[in-house]
Amino acid sequence: MFDDFFIRALIAGIGIAFVTGPLGCFVVWRRLSYFGDTLSHSALLGVTMAYTFDLNIAISVFLISSVIALILIQLQKKTNLPGDALLGLLAHSSLAVGLVVIGFLTFIRFDIMGLLFGDILAVTTDDLLVIWTGGALILIVLKLIWKPLLASTVNYELAEAEGLNPDRAKAIFTILMAAVIAISIKMVGLLLITGMLIIPAAMARNISDSPQKMVLFSIIGGLLSVILGLYSSLEFNTSSGPSIIAAALILFILSLFKIKQSIKLKN
Amino acid sequence: MNSNNNILVKLNNAGFRQSEKWLVEGVSLTVEKGKIVTLIGPNGSGKSTTAKIALGIYKNIEGTVEKYTTKVGYVPQKISIDWTLPIRVYDFMLLTETIEDSAIDEALSLTGVIHLKNKNLGSLSGGEFQRVLIARAISKKPELLVLDEPVQGVDYTGEIDLYELIKKISDTLNCGILLISHDLHMVMKATDHVVCLNGHVCCSGSPIDVAKNNEYKALFGEKASQILTTYEHKHDHVHSDEGEIKKN
Numbered sequence: 001m002f003d004d005f006f007i008r009a010l011i012a013g014i015g016i017a018f019v020t021g022p023l024g025c026f027v028v029w030r031r032l033s034y035f036g037d038t039l040s041h042s043a044l045l046g047v048t049m050a051y052t053f054d055l056n057i058a059i060s061v062f063l064i065s066s067v068i069a070l071i072l073i074q075l076q077k078k079t080n081l082p083g084d085a086l087l088g089l090l091a092h093s094s095l096a097v098g099l100v101v102i103g104f105l106t107f108i109r110f111d112i113m114g115l116l117f118g119d120i121l122a123v124t125t126d127d128l129l130v131i132w133t134g135g136a137l138i139l140i141v142l143k144l145i146w147k148p149l150l151a152s153t154v155n156y157e158l159a160e161a162e163g164l165n166p167d168r169a170k171a172i173f174t175i176l177m178a179a180v181i182a183i184s185i186k187m188v189g190l191l192l193i194t195g196m197l198i199i200p201a202a203m204a205r206n207i208s209d210s211p212q213k214m215v216l217f218s219i220i221g222g223l224l225s226v227i228l229g230l231y232s233s234l235e236f237n238t239s240s241g242p243s244i245i246a247a248a249l250i251l252f253i254l255s256l257f258k259i260k261q262s263i264k265l266k267n
Numbered sequence: 268m269n270s271n272n273n274i275l276v277k278l279n280n281a282g283f284r285q286s287e288k289w290l291v292e293g294v295s296l297t298v299e300k301g302k303i304v305t306l307i308g309p310n311g312s313g314k315s316t317t318a319k320i321a322l323g324i325y326k327n328i329e330g331t332v333e334k335y336t337t338k339v340g341y342v343p344q345k346i347s348i349d350w351t352l353p354i355r356v357y358d359f360m361l362l363t364e365t366i367e368d369s370a371i372d373e374a375l376s377l378t379g380v381i382h383l384k385n386k387n388l389g390s391l392s393g394g395e396f397q398r399v400l401i402a403r404a405i406s407k408k409p410e411l412l413v414l415d416e417p418v419q420g421v422d423y424t425g426e427i428d429l430y431e432l433i434k435k436i437s438d439t440l441n442c443g444i445l446l447i448s449h450d451l452h453m454v455m456k457a458t459d460h461v462v463c464l465n466g467h468v469c470c471s472g473s474p475i476d477v478a479k480n481n482e483y484k485a486l487f488g489e490k491a492s493q494i495l496t497t498y499e500h501k502h503d504h505v506h507s508d509e510g511e512i513k514k515n
Contacts, residue, residue: 028351029349029351029352147362151362153349153352154349155343155347157319157343158341159363160323160324161319161324161343164363205351210355212358
């Protein structure tokens with residue numbers, strides 16, 4: 001069954017949607033979308049590392065993204081530059097360095113479009129294993145830090161005062177962000193991963209009244225986006241990443257009608 | 268280490284400095300089970316800072332904090348909640364600890380906001396939100412309750428009810444309370460120990476002692492002093508060591 005590239009892509013996409021759903025909610029709540037962008041742009045460097053030293057792409061991307069996150073935290077402490085400037089600096093410089101390094105690796109033929117926008121043909125059986133075990137691990141850890149992370153998202157001081165250790169939860173969440181980028185880079189492409197995190201969560205925000213419901217709807221939105229996106233990718237021969245994100249956008253637009261309705265009801 | 272096992276939190280000469288400016292320094296105080304300790308002082312005198320030191324929110328402090336409980340309920344003075352998060356009163360009650368539905372209902376009823384249980388937190392008025400904050404802090408049956416201006420924005424009758432509730436909670440749960448309040452009537456009525464702050468401890472003791480203190484008079488004026496002293500005549504009960512009320 002896994003011989004068919006499309007089935008592989010579908011299973012990979014479904015695994016990714018289960019993870020990006022809940023994580024994406026926290027990205028929206030904690031205003032981390034530019035942080036997500038920075039980590040995913042740095043993933044290109046991780047991919048070139050993987051090719052150069054013959055490593056697993058997901059592991060290599062995970063390591064590089066974690067290092068970039070650490071550098072960011074250090075820069076925030078040591079410079080007076082605003083957060084968004086630092087994020088932009090790291091995002092574009094790591095993307096640029098990654099592209100320059102690719103230029104040197106003349107002995108390997110790169111599919112740059114595939115890296116940037118995702119490629120459903122690229123998903124192997126090994127990737128499925130990485131996505132599903134990695135994804136399960138990410139979800140288990142997220143479940144463990146759910147309470148302190150949510151509490152400190154609502155109010156840091158409350159969480160700290162009542163003994164929930166929000167700093168630790170935040171550090172672990174940063175690692176989870178690097179991990180989710182690592183497992184979804186092949187499917188969605190490094191330019192569009194943040195879209196996969198934010199758009200289903202934003203759609204879910206429009207139709208939810210509690211954190212748990214938003215997570216649930218975000219997962220459902222992600223799953224629908226993957227399924228619709230991959231089928232249209234096959235049908236119209238488009239890159240998988242943009243197709244999935246476009247499907248997510250359509251769901252988001254539909255969710256806006258729900259808001260209009262509820263405002264009408266209130267009036 | 269802990270000679271008196273009624274002690275919940277103890278500050279020894281504690282202080283906190285933010286970018287070269289002392290927010291508060293040299294504070295020593297003890298909160299015991301069943302006792303209410305109130306911090307008073309003008310704006311910027313370090314009341315909230317002292318509470319945050321006691322709670323362990325500020326890390327790089329001068330002096331020491333000894334904390335003998337992990338069951339803490341906190342009502343912060345200012346709370347900014349980001350409404351990108353959809354959250355109902357019910358979800359908010361479960362924020363830091365998983366508690367039974369019956370305990371949630373009981374706490375919300377006590378503070379008079381049970382009808383708001385399924386409302387979105389963002390749709391509440393200031394006073395309603397304040398009542399929810401108090402309900403959340405007491406619903407987990409804490410050993411130490413830290414209340415920073417807990418009744419701000421609450422209507423006048425509600426204010427009296429809530430202060431009576433706080434007093435009742437201190438008695439029934441036998442929890443220690445660190446209270447920050449501007450209401451000197453309340454301070455006199457229910458407090459066991461008053462600490463008057465102005466960047467440092469300017470005086471402390473029983474409410475009546477503080478009221479007679481000259482530094483207190485200098486800070487708050489004669490009128491405030493009269494509020495406290497006149498209250499003394501209305502006092503009709505004393506507190507036993509266990510925190511129970513004994514009528515005179």
